[in-house]
Amino acid sequence: MNNKIKQFLLAVALTFVTSSTAWSETYVRYEQDGETFWGELRGDVIHQLSAAPYLDGTVTGTQVNKADVKLLAPVDPKDVYMTGFNYEDHIPEGQKTTPYPGLFMVPAGTIIGPEDDIIHPADSDFIGYEAETVIVIGKRADNVSVEDAADYIFGVTAGNDVSARDWIPADIQWFRGKGAKGFNSVGPVLQTGLDYKNLNLTARLNGEVRQRGNTSNMIHDFEKMVSYISKYFVLNPGDLIWSGTIGTSEQLNVGDTYEVEIDGVGVLKNKIIQGK
Numbered sequence: 001m002n003n004k005i006k007q008f009l010l011a012v013a014l015t016f017v018t019s020s021t022a023w024s025e026t027y028v029r030y031e032q033d034g035e036t037f038w039g040e041l042r043g044d045v046i047h048q049l050s051a052a053p054y055l056d057g058t059v060t061g062t063q064v065n066k067a068d069v070k071l072l073a074p075v076d077p078k079d080v081y082m083t084g085f086n087y088e089d090h091i092p093e094g095q096k097t098t099p100y101p102g103l104f105m106v107p108a109g110t111i112i113g114p115e116d117d118i119i120h121p122a123d124s125d126f127i128g129y130e131a132e133t134v135i136v137i138g139k140r141a142d143n144v145s146v147e148d149a150a151d152y153i154f155g156v157t158a159g160n161d162v163s164a165r166d167w168i169p170a171d172i173q174w175f176r177g178k179g180a181k182g183f184n185s186v187g188p189v190l191q192t193g194l195d196y197k198n199l200n201l202t203a204r205l206n207g208e209v210r211q212r213g214n215t216s217n218m219i220h221d222f223e224k225m226v227s228y229i230s231k232y233f234v235l236n237p238g239d240l241i242w243s244g245t246i247g248t249s250e251q252l253n254v255g256d257t258y259e260v261e262i263d264g265v266g267v268l269k270n271k272i273i274q275g276k
Contacts, residue, residue: 018177024193027053029076029153030069030114041066041189052076053190054138054154073113074157074190075136077240080102080106081229082161082178086219086244101220101228104242111186111240114268117160119182119275120254125184127252127272130161130245131203131211131260135222136190141235149223152235155192156199158260158268159242160185163249185239185260185270196222201246201248204259213246 028047038057039046044066079095084102112118119221120127137258138154161184167177178184196215203211215221220228225241235241252258252272260268 114187149226
């Protein structure tokens with residue numbers, strides 16, 4: 001092999017490594033001195049960004065230590081789309097799967113971060129956990145195909161879709177039971193470059209494993225959901241799509257701590273406190 005061929009192959013290899021590495025980034029949203037910022041997390045240092053990463057935010061030159069700021073939910077959505085009964089082991093006995101995702105929405109104001117407390121409403125007798133994988137939309141999506149849907153998925157984070165089980169049957173919609181303030185935690189980071197079709201998820205109640213699964217077992221995968229949702233609604237940068245939960249949802253009590261861990265994302269940890 002002559003030197004020119006060797007140099008060409010080396011250049012190709014370096015280009016592949018560089019492009020692959022550059023796309024795998026860790027982003028956070030944080031509060032410092034009463035202001036909210038986006039940043040790229042490198043080790044324990046946050047490099048501040050001028051805007052959200054999916055809005056072409058660039059490094060400003062300001063750096064802070066992660067330990068010196070409060071981490072917020074690493075998302076800032078306009079719309080939040082959730083999916084019901086998207087894993088076989090969460091579907092009630094006797095209920096059939098549907099040819100389309102069981103879609104519903106919750107208000108963006110329900111989102112809390114990795115260091116926030118989940119509020120147990122005083123007038124609910126039963127709130128339950130639902131560990132989920134969450135994708136963040138990277139650009140405007142309007143009637144996109146399944147084949148093109150991957151181009152609209154920016155990154156992945158973890159979520160806990162807390163639900164007031166005693167409210168849901170009494171209401172016309174799931175809006176209150178799924179979307180009350182302080183219900184839906186997200187974080188700790190927004191991670192790019194992950195294979196969202198094959199991610200392990202483990203969730204723990206007070207340190208004991210209660211949920212475990214893999215996104216490969218989703219009935220309707222994320223690309224199908226992006227296509228399906230964008231057929232009827234316009235998805236905007238920063239919008240969230242939740243996977244639906246796995247297994248059985250059990251009760252959360254005041255004082256409990258629930259953790260959702262996803263490969264490459266880390267651990268989302270929240271404590272349950274009494275609401276008014």
